[in-house]
Amino acid sequence: MERKWWKESVVYQIYPRSFKDSNGDGIGDLQGIISKLDYLKTLGVNVVWLCPVYKSPNDDNGYDISNYQDIMDEFGTIADWEMLLQGLHDRGMKLIMDLVVNHSSDEHAWFAESRKSKDNPYRDYYIWRPGSDGREPNNWGSFFSGSAWQYDEATDEYFLHLFSKKQPDLNWENEKVRREVYDMMTWWLDKGIDGFRMDVINLISKVPGLPSVPVEDGESRPYHFGGDYFVNGPRVHEYLQEMNREVLSKYDIMTVGEAVDVTPEDAALYVGEDRDELSMVFHFELMGVDSGPGGKWDCKPWVLKDIKDIITKWQTLLSGKGWNSLYLNNHDQPRMLSRFGNDTDYHKESGKMLATLLHTLQGTPYIYQGEEIGMTNVKFDSISHYKDIEIINMHKEYLEAGHKEEDIMNSIYIKGRDNGRTPMQWSSEPQAGFTTSTPWLAVNPNYTEINVENALADPDSIFHYYKRLIELRKEHDIIVYGDYKIVAEENERVYAYQRALGSERLLVILNFFGESASFELPAEVGISEPELLIGNYDVGQAEDVRSLELRPYEARVYKFSV
Known part of the structure; x- marks a missing residue:
């Protein structure tokens, strides 16, 4: 097996909006991250994955990008970002940036031009289609509920958005789009970054003709998940090999692709060491272990046999072919300690047990901010306290479908993305030491007990256990390559x-x-x-x-x- 620095690394994921606020506006920022670099160095991580900090109207918390080569005002400036990169490199750590190129924001200059007219030079940068009998071009549903199509009056056509209507999908069939993306990636790599985490990268190729999803007689839902038509599409490997040839292969970097609905066999095509595509992928099979037939919000208890079967399958089928990524939570998932452990009676014990699992499998472990101190899910008493577009859309859709408010809120408490987005708990000071004002999302009330200050002072804390796991990984090759x-x-x-x-x-x-x-x-x-x-x-x-x-x-x- 070929040795690589990214196989031997431990990655720390930062969700900037919730990490540390330096200027008292309630929003985490780049200077806040810079102020905590010594903390990350103490923990022992090698790589920081920074969630999007680009210009964005924030419809989906930065995953709707209006300018790929500038920084969101709330987070700081390019100069701040350069200081962050230098600070990480000075401490022997690397930086990978989020690459969000399945879609842009509808406020991106490309889309502003694209929607002006059918013959605009940028029209084909996005996926436009006429309607059919006064309805959408097909019956595809958005990941964020409702139709995946948005009608645009200016040209009397619809554009495709697999996520929010403010996140129009880019048309990867257009060679000019691909060239724009590769030039942008090169711009960031030449600034000295160490790789990319690629958002929903296996959705960039759609089946030609964009056919509707077949439905059974009597099916009442108007929109359907068309995974067979845009997941692992017909040209996705061609695009990624082109990306590797034109950009990635020219740098010593790591890449991890977020890959929706992939099997180990699919993953081997993305990460095979002879395939010249990606270093590793994030898969979601384990994240669905507590979902019923109704999908994510249809919550059921997980079964250990299922967890063992899924992990064993991925560990075995990728062995010798490609590399695994290891995670149990992130900015899109609930807190792992609440989900797979016990966040009350055995908070410390279960947090350490789950950490042991993540750091002793074959693959690169990812730590999501706050995981290392045992941060937990939150239970806000009203939907008005939640900020996530997916939660808000689901709540509205389920209420209209006749579900009980109590049941909807319970699903949000278990699976909602805002569980992982509450501000980082630095201390027992007001607002958990995250900000001196009102935070953009309320802090978890348990911050007075669960915080970095307490964790650093307690030699038996979850933090110090993580630190030792990371040290062991550096001391024993078997933990990495066995x-x-x-x-x-x-x-x-x-x-x-x-x-x-x-x-x-x-x-x-x-x-x-x-x-x-x-x-x-x-x-x-x-x-x-x-x-x-x-x-x-x-x-x-x-x-x-x-x-x-x-x-x-x-x-x-x-x-x-x-």
């Missing part, structure tokens, strides 16, 4: 697996529940003189690893040789 094999697969309460590199072995044992759990190491797993590398409880060295009674959410990682 092969994966599940152990005691039938155990319904414990997730255990082995990593192997040469004669070295790693045994990871995780109790996923708030009760004690028995663990028996199968006879075929040979183990001698195991060294406990890390655990979230005190462990007697004389304990027999072959037969354990694990405490609630207990995690252990042993290293040994064969």
Whole structure:
């Protein structure tokens, strides 16, 4: 397996609006991030992924970009950004930027021109179609509810938007669009960035003709998810190989593509080491483990067997072909500790157990801001406190469909994106030390207990456990490059697996529940003189690893040789 710096890295994701406010306007900014670089250095991360800081009207919190080569006024200036890049590089850390090129903002200069007339030179930068019998060109639904088409009176046509109506999709069939994107990427890389996280990159190719989704007789929904028509489209690999050839291959960088609805087999095409496309992808299969047949908002309890099956499938099928990304939460997901752990009775124990999982699998771990101190979901008592367009649209649509307010709010408490967007909790000071004024989104009331100041002062904190996991990754190649094999697969309460590199072995044992759990190491797993590398409880060295009674959410990682 080829060694790469990005395989050996740990990435820290920053959502700028919620990280640190430096000027008292309630909104996080670049100078706020700069003021916390030593904190990130202390944690030990190698790479920072910065969510969008470009010019944007903020319909979707910066993922609707109106100028790809300038900075949003609320966040600062290009000079501030350059200071951030230098500050990271001076501390031995790298910076990857968000690349959002499936769509732009409708306030981008390209779209302003595109909508002026059907013969405008920029018309074909976007996807325009006439309506049919007074309706949309097809029955595709937006990821953010409703139709994926918006009527524009000026030219009596519709434009495609797979997300918000203020996020028109770019037309990647147009070679000029691709050239504009590649030139923009080169501009940022020449400034010294170390790579890109690519937003919904596997949606950039649509099936020719844009056909409607077939529906069964009696189906009443007007709009449908047309995944077969715009997910992993017919030219997506051609585009990415062109991007790699024209831009990416000329720099020593990392790339991670957000890839909707991909299987490991699909992913191998994007990240295969002989494919010249991407370093790795984010997939969503694990993020759907607690979704019912009705989709994201149809919440159901997760089952450990499903978690084990999904992770094992990805670890096994990509092994030797490509590289995994490892995450359990981000700016689009609820907090992992509330979702997969126990954010009350076993806050510290379950937070450490989940961290152990993320940092001992094969792949590059991603830490989402606040995860390292155990930040949790939030329960605002009214929809008026939420800011996320997806939450607001869903709430309106579900109310109109007759769902109960209580049930809708419960789904938001479990799955809403604002769970991960509440301000970073720096201290027990007012507004969690995030700002000196009213924050753009309310802070989680538990900030008085869960905050960075407390975490740094407590040697047994989740933060210090993360720090040790990151150190271990740098000390032991097996944690990065070792092969994966599940152990005691039938155990319904414990997730255990082995990593192997040469004669070295790693045994990871995780109790996923708030009760004690028995663990028996199968006879075929040979183990001698195991060294406990890390655990979230005190462990007697004389304990027999072959037969354990694990405490609630207990995690252990042993290293040994064969």
